[in-house]
Amino acid sequence: MILKKLWEKAVLFFKDIQIVNRENATDIIEFEVEELENIFALLLFGSFIGMPSPPVYISFELLPVMENEVNLMFERVNLSYDALARLTNVLGEP
Amino acid sequence: MKILFFVGKGGVGKSTLSALYAVKLARRGKKVFLNSIDPAHNLHDIFCINLSSTPREIIPGLAAVETDLNIWVKKYLKETERELKSVYKYQEAFNLHKYFKTLKYAPGIEEYAVFLALEDTVKESKTEDIDFLIFDTPPTALTLKFFALPSVSLIWLKELKIFRQTILDKKEIITKIKSGTRGGLIEKDPVLKRIDTLIARYEEFFSVLKAPHISSVFVVLNPFKLSRSESLLIQQELTNLGINIPYVILNKYTGDDEFMHSLKKEFKDSIIGIMETQNGEIEGVETLDSLELPVGIEQL
Ligand SMILES: Nc1ncnc2c1ncn2[C@@H]1O[C@H](COP(=O)(O)OP(=O)(O)OP(=O)(O)O)[C@@H](O)[C@H]1O
Ligand SMILES: [Mg+2]
Numbered sequence: 001m002i003l004k005k006l007w008e009k010a011v012l013f014f015k016d017i018q019i020v021n022r023e024n025a026t027d028i029i030e031f032e033v034e035e036l037e038n039i040f041a042l043l044l045f046g047s048f049i050g051m052p053s054p055p056v057y058i059s060f061e062l063l064p065v066m067e068n069e070v071n072l073m074f075e076r077v078n079l080s081y082d083a084l085a086r087l088t089n090v091l092g093e094p
Numbered sequence: 095m096k097i098l099f100f101v102g103k104g105g106v107g108k109s110t111l112s113a114l115y116a117v118k119l120a121r122r123g124k125k126v127f128l129n130s131i132d133p134a135h136n137l138h139d140i141f142c143i144n145l146s147s148t149p150r151e152i153i154p155g156l157a158a159v160e161t162d163l164n165i166w167v168k169k170y171l172k173e174t175e176r177e178l179k180s181v182y183k184y185q186e187a188f189n190l191h192k193y194f195k196t197l198k199y200a201p202g203i204e205e206y207a208v209f210l211a212l213e214d215t216v217k218e219s220k221t222e223d224i225d226f227l228i229f230d231t232p233p234t235a236l237t238l239k240f241f242a243l244p245s246v247s248l249i250w251l252k253e254l255k256i257f258r259q260t261i262l263d264k265k266e267i268i269t270k271i272k273s274g275t276r277g278g279l280i281e282k283d284p285v286l287k288r289i290d291t292l293i294a295r296y297e298e299f300f301s302v303l304k305a306p307h308i309s310s311v312f313v314v315l316n317p318f319k320l321s322r323s324e325s326l327l328i329q330q331e332l333t334n335l336g337i338n339i340p341y342v343i344l345n346k347y348t349g350d351d352e353f354m355h356s357l358k359k360e361f362k363d364s365i366i367g368i369m370e371t372q373n374g375e376i377e378g379v380e381t382l383d384s385l386e387l388p389v390g391i392e393q394l
Contacts, residue, residue: 026271029264036261043257054250055202055243060174061292062254064181065284 041069102314120156135160166207244300367391
């Protein structure tokens with residue numbers, strides 16, 4: 001009986017850990033995705049802020065379907081987000 | 095349909111020869127459309143009539159236009175600005191109007207206008223059953239940029255596609271972990287869709303340029319050092335792009351055998367035609383009718 005309870009507790013414990021880990025893992029990927037999306041937008045529309053870019057006409061062909069990324073990009077520029085702080089947040093303290 | 099491009103250094107005789115081929119092919123019963131995309135048009139001088147962006151019949155079977163690239167730039171910028179304004183209504187940080195005012199001078203826009211004009215002409219000519227579509231091209235630098243445009247664009251688009259796919263793959267993983275189901279993001283993504291559409295568009299155009307049974311480049315040169323070195327530059331650039339040069343025309347030939355000899359070596363894979371210097375101005379249909387096509391390239 002005691003053994004069974006212990007076993008159940010152990011299972012629960014590991015489940016919790018799994019959930020925690022899983023959430024942590026998605027956080028990391030989410031962060032990465034957001035970064036990648038930002039880079040993708042910057043890659044295309046960097047000419048607005050003086051970065052080397054693909055030919056303008058390619059950027060313009062894609063601009064109409066990239067509302068989210070472009071808004072994200074401007075948000076970044078406007079709030080000048082502290083990217084490093086967010087990174088340590090996501091990764092947790094060492 | 096066959097597409098002929100007459101390229102070469104300024105003043106070597108691109109316009110004259112494209113007009114000559116146009117007239118001769120029309121006289122042989124072909125349906126010919128002659129299009130000058132050189133911003134400094136001179137087809138009207140050769141035919142001694144007014145030409146514009148609206149096709150005008152010169153002789154039965156031959157219509158000609160002088161394309162106004164500025165109109166294409168304006169039209170393109172206007173349409174793009176309108177589309178973007180409707181998407182980015184609320185994005186005030188995005189100073190679109192100011193950006194568009196200077197955009198017509200941005201690198202790439204000029205050759206993009208050439209591309210749009212050509213894409214349109216090719217499409218139109220196909221529906222009108224044209225046998226020969228002949229282009230009198232702008233100065234070499236712009237012409238080469240135009241020829242490179244599809245492949246440069248494809249390099250960028252393919253990189254962007256890989257990048258976009260990476261993002262979507264990761265998003266898909268997040269969705270799967272969180273909800274346990276597939277999100278189908280890759281199939282639905284509008285950006286990826288548009289990248290694919292663009293890739294298809296440039297690939298189609300590029301394949302037309304590269305197809306030897308459709309497109310033929312005529313490099314025109316004179317027996318002088320400068321026009322020869324520019325022709326070699328054209329050869330090098332086009333070879334790099336995978337576009338070959340089936341014809342070279344040595345125009346204003348005066349019997350310089352040595353020049354001819356080295357030209358044959360330099361353009362081993364091309365048919366070399368010879369056009370002698372004519373007496374008097376070459377203008378008017380009558381004069382063109384009286385001339386023969388360059389020796390060696392009478393049949394296409
Ligand atoms: N075979 C020839 N014999 C005599 N004159 C010629 C010959 N070919 C061309 N010309 C003359 O050379 C001049 C330049 O020719 P043309 O305008 O066709 O060159 P182009 O390459 O189109 O020049 P541009 O780069 O300025 O458009 C014209 O006056 C034309 O009449
Ligand atoms: Mg000309």
